[in-house]
Amino acid sequence: MRDKVLRWCRENAMLSPGQTVVCAVSGGADSVAMLHILCSLREALGVTVSAAHFNHRLRGAESDRDEAFVRKLCDDWGVPLAAASGDAAARARETGESIEEAARNLRYAFFASLGQAVATAHTADDNLETMLLNFLRGTGLTGLGGIPPKRDFLVRPILCCTRQEVLAYLDAHRLPHVEDSTNAADDCVRNRLRHNVLPLLKAENPALAETALRTAQLLRQDDAFLDCLAEAALQTASAGTMAWRCDALRAEPDAVRTRAVRAMLQTIYIPKLSHAHIEAVDRLLFTDDPSARVSLPSSWEARREYGRLCLARTADAATFVPVPLIPGKTIRIPELGLKIRCEFTKNFAKNRPGTFTFACRCDMIGATNGLVVRPRRSGDALRLPGGTKTLKKWFIDRKVPAAQRGLVPVFADDSGVLAVYGLGQNLDCRAAEGEPAILFYIEKECK
Amino acid sequence: MRDKVLRWCRENAMLSPGQTVVCAVSGGADSVAMLHILCSLREALGVTVSAAHFNHRLRGAESDRDEAFVRKLCDDWGVPLAAASGDAAARARETGESIEEAARNLRYAFFASLGQAVATAHTADDNLETMLLNFLRGTGLTGLGGIPPKRDFLVRPILCCTRQEVLAYLDAHRLPHVEDSTNAADDCVRNRLRHNVLPLLKAENPALAETALRTAQLLRQDDAFLDCLAEAALQTASAGTMAWRCDALRAEPDAVRTRAVRAMLQTIYIPKLSHAHIEAVDRLLFTDDPSARVSLPSSWEARREYGRLCLARTADAATFVPVPLIPGKTIRIPELGLKIRCEFTKNFAKNRPGTFTFACRCDMIGATNGLVVRPRRSGDALRLPGGTKTLKKWFIDRKVPAAQRGLVPVFADDSGVLAVYGLGQNLDCRAAEGEPAILFYIEKECK
Known part of the structure; x- marks a missing residue:
């Protein structure tokens, strides 16, 4: 598994020599294995390894047990640890997010604040679950790309390994870990998929996590390339601030044009952009009505101004683009x-x-x-x-x-x-x- | 459901006025509903409707019961019927195909022989199953595109409808149908997915079949466009019979180049082309060895001849491309x-x-x-x-x-x-x- 992770890190240009990588350690099997492996790869990769732990205070004494476990582990292994805590339940109450979202946002804000590359211990099984969750939601190519090996300041060094490999690694090296009691519950979709659906799918293809990882790589490659083309199409069609030439966009193939429309709508930062919005704006490119309009959320609208497609606030007052x-x-x-x-x-x-x-x-x-x-x-x-x-x-x-x-x-x-x-x-x-x-x-x- | 099918047929330019459409009727719920709906849409679509039934002789008396049921149904509704039969089990023994493959090949050969557009009664649920099966196999973007609305001489007029809609339609119009007893068995992957996995996934998203249909449409659109680019890249890079310029292919983005390599290998008609073959040939484009080779199945090989990538028989004897x-x-x-x-x-x-x-x-x-x-x-x-x-x-x-x-x-x-x-x-x-x-x-x- 160590060699596999080394190859994976190199193939994905995940870490560069001289860099510090902060391992996000919850104390669970995956993150303990990751910390151990990255420590053993310090020389091969030429990196400095530290750790970070975030206590969400969601499981009372169990949360504190996990923090203490990670503190002791890092102490034993001589790994510097940055620990922080936040009240995820309180944040969820304030913002209306789910508890999982609130916890995730607090945790990632903390990771981002460290100003370093942060390694999270996502495995090939997590990727499989994410792909399936996104398939359930109907996210198209982008969501089916699963968990990327790196994004912003985050890297996933053990994404190439299955949960089974992680457990075998812990066993072989006699490494301890803690169990998050909420992982056993069936109260969120991911856990229900993990416990009920994935065992059935793996019975049909025991190497499904590896298969899905390869599929995700291929899909991400296709997705990134199509996004590039969409970006170029928008630049070519640009006709002023928040305005594009319809004829130039109509000349693009469907796959590129609909992505360009999505990218265009993403620039105005509409929350919860739906497929229906993208389709409605796309149809606007083909209408004969030189003043047709489509209402969008947050007081925005898309409208034809003869040969141009424009995005603007519905209110007449002067404003600017978020x-x-x-x-x-x-x-x-x-x-x-x-x-x-x-x-x-x-x-x-x-x-x-x-x-x-x-x-x-x-x-x-x-x-x-x-x-x-x-x-x-x-x-x-x-x-x-x-x-x-x-x-x-x-x-x-x-x-x-x-x-x-x-x-x-x-x-x-x-x-x-x-x-x-x-x-x-x-x-x-x-x-x-x-x-x-x-x-x-x-x-x-x-x- | 009738209006939905009409819209779907028009959106996908499935049938043109004056055409005859042959409904493939097994006698099951889906094909009976499709035949009934297409008959009711004859005027709206301007088409002539006929039917075809193929008896695979796999279920003894039950197969004959189905054929008799379809004969009576078509007789009652005044729809001309072409019926044929073939021994799927015998073909499977001869060719080494699975029974399902043999039955499918016999049936489609018969449909093709009718020389008309043939409508098969695939539903949105069939599409969902196909997508999931291909996800299990790891087929990348192409397989995740599911069942296309039309391909060669085949059209799928009720692909937009769920199984539930079909059953409600049969019920509302008091239409009879027969049940294929093998559908209840869990002896093939598709049936196991249908009976065990899909109910769990639909519990998470009750509209999953519709969601998957839309996802499939988006993915097919992306896939078709990327295939076009790959085809164009091969033409640009062409350097003689079965030879391509490496520099031209290397200049293509990853997504296009790997597809071009796949398309190149498909021209030599290698059975069971694997992802590993595509990767190996792709790597050949980047090697420093001006005479590097990769062995392929069926006595083919890919080789570098300085700046060219060539496909050839490993034997030196003169030959041609299948x-x-x-x-x-x-x-x-x-x-x-x-x-x-x-x-x-x-x-x-x-x-x-x-x-x-x-x-x-x-x-x-x-x-x-x-x-x-x-x-x-x-x-x-x-x-x-x-x-x-x-x-x-x-x-x-x-x-x-x-x-x-x-x-x-x-x-x-x-x-x-x-x-x-x-x-x-x-x-x-x-x-x-x-x-x-x-x-x-x-x-x-x-x-």
Whole structure:
């Protein structure tokens, strides 16, 4: 298994010499095996290995037992450990996410805050489950690609190994691990698939996890290539801000054109984009009506303006296009002449130099989940000195003209407003000194 | 359901006005519902409807009961019926196919012989099962595309409907049907999936059949487009007969290049082409060894000749590239200067005009399964006046020089030799007057 993982890491250019890789260790079989293998591969890969553990406080004493187990393991093996905790149940109550989503978002925000490559212990069996889950949801080629070997700051060194290989490895090396009692329950779809469906499918093909891994690789290859073509098609067809030439898009093959439409709609950051929306906008390319329109969620619409397809807000007020924020990257909002960068810090120092405007507590926000700069939405609210009010009320208090309100950048994540440019930071998520935080820098650009 | 089928037929340009559509009717729920719906759509679609039934003689009295049921149904509804039968078990014994394969090949050969569009009663549930079966086998994008709405002479008018809709339709119109007792058995993978796995998956997503149908459509669209690009890449890279420029292929994106390699290997008609073969030939494009080779099944090999990738027989003897035959299409063998056409006839007349050389009994051969013109293979045998002998012995008898033998076209299907150009037709499969037959026309081309 060690050699297999080494080959897999090299084939997928997962880690480069000199790098530090942080192993996300829950204490379960998969993550213990991964930590052990990566430690034994330190020299071969030329990397430094550390570990991270996140306590979701969902299973009371069991959660604490797991944390203690991981602390002892890392201590015994001489691996530096970063541990953190967060209340996943509380976050789920606040944001309306499921407990699993909330736990996952807290955990990944913590991982992202470490500012290193983070290795998660997904196996070929996890990939198989993900493919099947996405097949159930009907996600098309993209979802069927399963779990990618690397994405953003995440790498999956043991994705090439089955659960069975992991258990055999632990056994051969007499390694201890803890069991998450919720894995045995049938209360979520993934567990029901794992316990009830997959044994039946594996009875037909005992090597199904390996088969699915290869299938996923092929599908991801096809998917990535088609996405490239769609991106190129959008560039070729571009006809101004949020506008594209219909004839250029119609000339593309179906497979590329429908992907281009999806990519186009993703730029306006519509939550829960459905297949029906993509189809409706695609049909707009072929209509004879030079002013046809399709309503989209979040007060957006797609409309024909003769030979062009345009995306715009339904309200007539001036506004701008939302832009997702990714820690470490700089984005521009050309309509406003702003340049924005956000980044993680492990240890927030109040008097940090630069032009940054605000800093959010990492444990409060879904740092990698829906971080965005966007115009206001109805329902937006935040706490400023003076109390918690809707953004609309704050605008009225501060005498921001109605016609200008659509042009004020709102920094938000899936759980709500983090800050409003010119108004201030939401006090509910302001970072304190010494805490891990996300810093937001805003700069005016010369037009 | 009627309107849904009408829309589906139109969306997929399945039938054109003036056409005759032959419904393949087993007597089961799906095919009875399809026949009833297509009869009711005769005017809306402008088509003539007839029926066909094939008795595989696998279930004794039950098979005969089904045939009688279909005869009475068509009689009652005034639908002309073409019925035929064949011994699937005997064919399976002869050819080494599974019973299901043998039955399917006999049935489709009969359908093909009707020379019309044939409608099969596959439903959205059949598509779901096919997708899942192919996922188990690991077929990549192509297999995950499920059952296409149309292919060759076959159309699937009720592919858009679920099994549940079919049963509700039968119930609402008080239509009778027969049950195939083998459907209840768990002796084949498809039945086990249907009975054990799919109910669990549908508990998670009750609309899974519809979801899978949409997923399949999207995947087929992507697949068809990528295949086009691969075909174009091969043409661009072409460097002589069965040779391609490596630099041109290396310049293609992974997704297109690996498909081009697959398409290249499919032209030499290697049975059971595996993923490992495709990968090995793909690696050949990147090797530094100007004479590297990869052995392929059936005495073929892929080899580098400096900057070219070539496919050739491992034997040094002159030979030609096998070409699959599709009834109704004309193919060329440029190496031999031959033009070959084959077509079905319902009623073979001995003195048919033209230059045709031989005619095969339809019920003897898997007409749509592996029909090919190829060089001889070891083991080839046929009956000619004088007895049944291996082709090698016939060549020796007729004094064909060894160096020429690889250039003699052998007409064959999966079950064996149908005829050898210049030697004669295999007497075991010669068509008699008045029988359905496949006619083979061979013409010399001026070089």
